[in-house]
Amino acid sequence: MFAINNQTLKNRNSLLSKLAGTTWGAQVSTLRTSALALCYSVTEYCGHVWLRSSHVGLVDCQLNNAMRLISGCVWPTQIPWLPVLANIAPPALCRRSATDKLLCNIEAHPNWPLYAYVFDHPQKRLVARRPIWADTTLVDQSVQWEEDWLSAAVVNSHLVCDPTIQQPGFDLPCHSWTLLNCFCTGQGPCRANMHKWGLVSSPVPTL
Helix, strand or coil, rough: CCCHCCCCCCCHHHHHHHHHCCCCCCHHHHHHHHHHHHHHHHCCHHHHHHHCCCCCHHHHHHHHHHHHHCCCCCCCCCCHHHHHHCCCCHHHHHHHHHHHHHHHHHCCCCCCCHHHHHHCCCCCCCCCCHHHCCCCCCHHHHHHHHHHHHHHHCCCHHHCCCCCCCCCCCCCCHHHHHHHHHHHCCCCCCCHHHHCCCCCCCCCCCC
16 A cells, blocks of 8 residues: 555656646646645545554655645755645645544544444554554644744744745746745755765865
8 A cells, every 4th residue: 555655656746747847837836736636635545544654754755755846945955844835734734634534524423333443442452553543632734833833943934924824926937936945945956965966076166
């Protein structure tokens, strides 16, 4: 299951990169909508399973790549910046939100066989197991996102007052939006990064 979904996300990111990699570049809103439809639908499906999986890092890596395509950020960019610039909630919060919706749906139907398993569950026998009923506390996605942003040590975090809204410049052409994000995050295709990637022989600019 995990290998199939991971490969599925890779294939869908390839489609997204074709939209972002053309000479004119798709609008940021188009890239965002495409990423939500192509990539995030995979992780929200069975979100309660992914939320408790030890392999979820493989999926998060592909989702971060999708947000890099939307925002035009380079690899050294700090991860908390990616959801803010892409205007998509962090993958962990998306999975938690999907799980909360499932729990609310189960709670509203006491006649379902699943209700007894979740709310009248048996005692957990193995410590390593993390069943869905291990934590039934509902989480407000927007509030939690703001708290995570304020607690994260992010460069230029003072530029963002509310991480849950579209940031200024979101409606700019793709090239301008990408350049603006390089200044915001303090990361871009500079000489030092290009040397790290093996594209130039020296990190020192030539005169």
